[in-house]
Amino acid sequence: MQNLSPELRSCIEECLRCHSTCLGMAMNHCLQQGGKHVEPQHFKLMLACAEICQTAANFMLIGTHHHKHTCRECAEICEECARSCEQVGGMEECVQACRRCAESCRKMAA
Template sequence: MQRGKGCGSLSNRGSTCDAVHTGSIFAEYDVMLLCHFIIFDKELGMKNSSSMAVSEMQSCIDACAQCHQICLKMAMTHCLKMGGKHVEPDHFRLMVNCAEICQTSANFQLSGSAFSARLCAVCADICQACADSCRELDGMEECVQACDACASSCRSMAA
């Protein structure tokens, strides 16, 4: 698949995907799911087929994937190593919940789910709560940054 210009995936009706894939951390399979969603959307004449909406969705998927990775990694490595407040049940549970909702939100967007916007709204709330919790602890700047970015992107998708 070419990167940096419209991917050109083709449906059986002759429609093409005009999304620009910039190297998301998702596997090619997930990118292909997005292409099929775009093509399906285009054939039905729905508003999400615009380049701006596709770009915004891909940015949100990328932010969700990044937040998922960072929250899970930080919870399982940094927080467990630090102990104390880093592993208090409310904080640790929130980090794991944040990682899970981010992964789920990305998957819903990739599948073209009609529930994506509502899930993005919930994802934004959880990411914001996780960022706020992480701000209170040492060494959690990477998690705060990822959660803030994901919350912002998901709020835009939910609007």
């Protein structure tokens, strides 16, 4: 990662942080809590968010210009996931990780 710009490196780090936060919270916190935490729409969104974050990070690491597309989609899904986690409640760590990632990805997509 040494020849990447600081902005790119920062976005990759936010994506990877969001990936691990969403996946970890879905598989641990949400499954343990049950109820609205595991309603299909919310739970699938968390997994989709983790997946697009991983993909966006990978595209930036590969160095393809297509990262603008994955970052744009990543920002959109992260925002949606943040809203869903806010509505479910008790998921502030996920909300914050998603919002930081969305902001970083919007800059990369510009």
